Amino acid sequence: MEFMYKYDHIDQTLIQERVAQFRDQVARRVQGSLLEDEFKPLRLQNGLYLQRHAYMLRVAIPYGMLHSSQLRTLANIALQYDRGYGHFTTRQNIQFNWVELDRVPDILSELAKVEMHAVQTSGNCIRNITSDPFAGVASDEIVDTRPICELLRQWSTLHPEFAYLPRKFKIAINGAKKDRTVLLCHDVGIELKKNPDSQLVADIFVGGGMGRTPILAEHIRSELDWQSLPSYLTAILRVYNRYGRRDNIYKARIKILVKSLGVAEFARQVEEEWEQLKKSKLHFTLEDWERVAKHFSKPAYKNASAVSRQELLAAVTNSERVAFGRWLERNVQDHQIAGYCSVTLSLKPHGAHAPGDVTSSQMQAIADLADRYSFGELRVTHEQNLVLADVEMSDLVGLWRRANELGLALSNIGLVTDIIACPGGDFCSLANAKSLPIAKAIQERFDDMDYLHEIGDVSINISGCINSCGHHHVGNIGILGVDKDGEEWFQVTLGGSQGNQTAIGKVIGRAFLAQEIPEVIERILTLYIQERYEGEHFFQTYLRLGIEPFKDAAYELHALSKDRV
Numbered sequence: 359m360e361f362m363y364k365y366d367h368i369d370q371t372l373i374q375e376r377v378a379q380f381r382d383q384v385a386r387r388v389q390g391s392l393l394e395d396e397f398k399p400l401r402l403q404n405g406l407y408l409q410r411h412a413y414m415l416r417v418a419i420p421y422g423m424l425h426s427s428q429l430r431t432l433a434n435i436a437l438q439y440d441r442g443y444g445h446f447t448t449r450q451n452i453q454f455n456w457v458e459l460d461r462v463p464d465i466l467s468e469l470a471k472v473e474m475h476a477v478q479t480s481g482n483c484i485r486n487i488t489s490d491p492f493a494g495v496a497s498d499e500i501v502d503t504r505p506i507c508e509l510l511r512q513w514s515t516l517h518p519e520f521a522y523l524p525r526k527f528k529i530a531i532n533g534a535k536k537d538r539t540v541l542l543c544h545d546v547g548i549e550l551k552k553n554p555d556s557q558l559v560a561d562i563f564v565g566g567g568m569g570r571t572p573i574l575a576e577h578i579r580s581e582l583d584w585q586s587l588p589s590y591l592t593a594i595l596r597v598y599n600r601y602g603r604r605d606n607i608y609k610a611r612i613k614i615l616v617k618s619l620g621v622a623e624f625a626r627q628v629e630e631e632w633e634q635l636k637k638s639k640l641h642f643t644l645e646d647w648e649r650v651a652k653h654f655s656k657p658a659y660k661n662a663s664a665v666s667r668q669e670l671l672a673a674v675t676n677s678e679r680v681a682f683g684r685w686l687e688r689n690v691q692d693h694q695i696a697g698y699c700s701v702t703l704s705l706k707p708h709g710a711h712a713p714g715d716v717t718s719s720q721m722q723a724i725a726d727l728a729d730r731y732s733f734g735e736l737r738v739t740h741e742q743n744l745v746l747a748d749v750e751m752s753d754l755v756g757l758w759r760r761a762n763e764l765g766l767a768l769s770n771i772g773l774v775t776d777i778i779a780c781p782g783g784d785f786c787s788l789a790n791a792k793s794l795p796i797a798k799a800i801q802e803r804f805d806d807m808d809y810l811h812e813i814g815d816v817s818i819n820i821s822g823c824i825n826s827c828g829h830h831h832v833g834n835i836g837i838l839g840v841d842k843d844g845e846e847w848f849q850v851t852l853g854g855s856q857g858n859q860t861a862i863g864k865v866i867g868r869a870f871l872a873q874e875i876p877e878v879i880e881r882i883l884t885l886y887i888q889e890r891y892e893g894e895h896f897f898q899t900y901l902r903l904g905i906e907p908f909k910d911a912a913y914e915l916h917a918l919s920k921d922r923v
Contacts, residue, residue: 361735362423363508363653365473372516373470376477380404381463388460403483405476406462410787415454415462416479417469421489421507421531422450422738426725429736431472433721439465444721446705446714448778448829449528450488450738451479455785477515482523484514484595489531490538491737494654495700495747497692501533501550501558505651506584509642512650513588520595524602525610527595528567540740540856542566542574543832545612546594548587558584564594564624565616568826572862573613578625589640593631597624657733657748662697665751673755684769684811685758699751703727703744703761704768706776706801712794713779714742723764731757740856741778743771773810774818774883775801778829782822782839783846789822791839791846796820796875803876813883816896817856832856834896835879836863848875852882852908855897866909878912885911 365373383400386392392400401408405416417432432452436444439461440454447453457465469475479486487510489503490496510529514520520527530539533550541547547563559581566575582590598612601619616624667686674682691700703724706713716724724744728736731753732746739745749757761767770776777800780786782793797820804810819833830836836851847869854863870878883896885908890899900908 360653360655361657361733362425362504363420363650369473370470373473373475373477376404376475377463377466377470380466384459384463399481402481403477404462404466405479406457406459407480408787409455409785410783410789411785412456413459413462414785415457415465415476416447417452417454417474417476418479418486419450419452419474419738420511421487421493421504422491423504424736424738425472426728426734426736428472428474429721429725429728431468431474433718433725435465435468436721437718443711443715443717445712445781446716446738446742446744448740448742448780448827449486450491450740451486452738453781455781480526482525482527483521484517484523484527484529487511487514487529487531488539488544488740490534491739491745492538492691492700492747493533494656495693495695495698496534496536497694498535499533499694500535500552502654503531503533503550504654505647506548506550506560506587507531508650508653509646510587510591513591519592520599523595523599524604525607525612527598527612529591537857537860538740540829540832540860542860543568543572543829543856544575546591547575550584551581553581560584560587562590562594564628565613565621567611567613568829568831569611570608570824571613572826572831573617574860574862575613576616576621578621578628585642586636588642589635589638590628590632592640593628593635596631597627656695657735659695659698659748660750662695662750662752664697665754670751670754681762681767681769681807682755682758684807685767686754688769688771688773689767690754693748695748697751699749699754701731701746701749701754701757702739702771703746703766704770704776705743705766706768706770707765712781712784713777713797716744720764720766723760724766727757727760741771741776743776769807770810772815772817774804774813774816774879775810777801777818777820778833779820780822780827782820782828786822786827788825789839790824790841791822791848791872793820793822793828793837793839796837796839796848796872799872799876800879803880813887814895816883816886817854818879819854829856830854831862832860833863834900835882837875840869842869846872848872850875850878850882850912852905853897853900859897861897864905866905866912881911881914882908 387397407414445453530544531548549561562579563575737745779797783789817834819830820837821828821830822839832854838849851863855861
């Protein structure tokens, strides 16, 4: 029985041939017969970036699904080819920040042995498709998105027509009542559902994105039948490929084209293109579905009984009870199957590593946890954490104790210290500022778990530059690194939100120095606690009060320079 997609002969042959091809390209680059300008597009096609200090390799984790054997390979790569850790990203991938060019083909060869690769994790192509990390197990699920994700992954991989788009192209797919994909912030968002006849259909949203010009995607079609997804997406991409700008990198994303044409005109052109494509054979078939869907069968669940919170708390010692109770509240999610739950392991420690970082030894241990407690399978979340999707409730105490030993049982999911952050200026050559020290300073400032749980749900997202890889635009509190005369400053945005109330935050005013940020965040949160209604989350309080009270609180700082960005 299979719980995730397994390569067939075509998949395996393709990836192995790609490794051999890139090995030759790297050899020619090292020998000097291939110049950097010639090599750059080739390495980007294989997920290899030249960062501030070293090469960075981004490995694809399609729709966030990992097997324990794959995680063990990633752990070995971190140990043998990097500096002993990897970094999980907001797009459910993993990055290795310190790889040596001549060893990259060996890394790709190791990945190929466990059905992994780095294809289309960079470049102006269709990137790794992201989805709900709880797909197939979420209690609020309408449609299991994984078969569609896999079909679209196969359709888009090395697609010759879309290998040189005006700019990178990102797709997210949701199939639950709650949006856990930030659907409206993608070039294309696909909302899967069932129509009144119980047929699988999709609502299509186009033109979302963050970066320099944050825009939420617009709805352009309702109830598209699932078999038409490749033809309809082809129509969208053809319009974009034809009219998207290539003369200005900052105006090249599809969101700019949709905005300039207007959503009605863009949709009209897509429909016109699609009319021609309907006559082609470019559609999914029932045979396609059956070929892929068989890989996502249900595990061999036991006939287990639900265990109440009271029973679980009674199973731990008095000294463990508070910490375990908080973990149950924050890190354990409901499941479709009685007696089971899903558990999120927090990758947001207080220490040397950044949000989303995990060491080689931790990866090995997490793989063991997956084998012991979750049928050997894991998920990567948009928030840079890991999920054990199928945990028997009677195993929760044992799992928590082991995770606690590993430093992975922090009960902060959804709280202030569950920070999303890009690698920033410590690694990225595009960054204006270092985001990781800011994340660490905030985590240290809010180290008191009693206070964290009193504050409740608040998202903080940090980006080191306007490219917004940390998705600061949709954080309840967003922090953006900016440069002024060679010095690092940080803008603060408020009112962002992801999920069913996705919203773009607003800049509150002039920027702050790095050392001022923790105090600014504390003042904003203090006002929130003072003014919130009972049960009201930060975003709700912000909508009710507006930005001005929070802005006033943020700037009530002593000895602030008047010289601001």
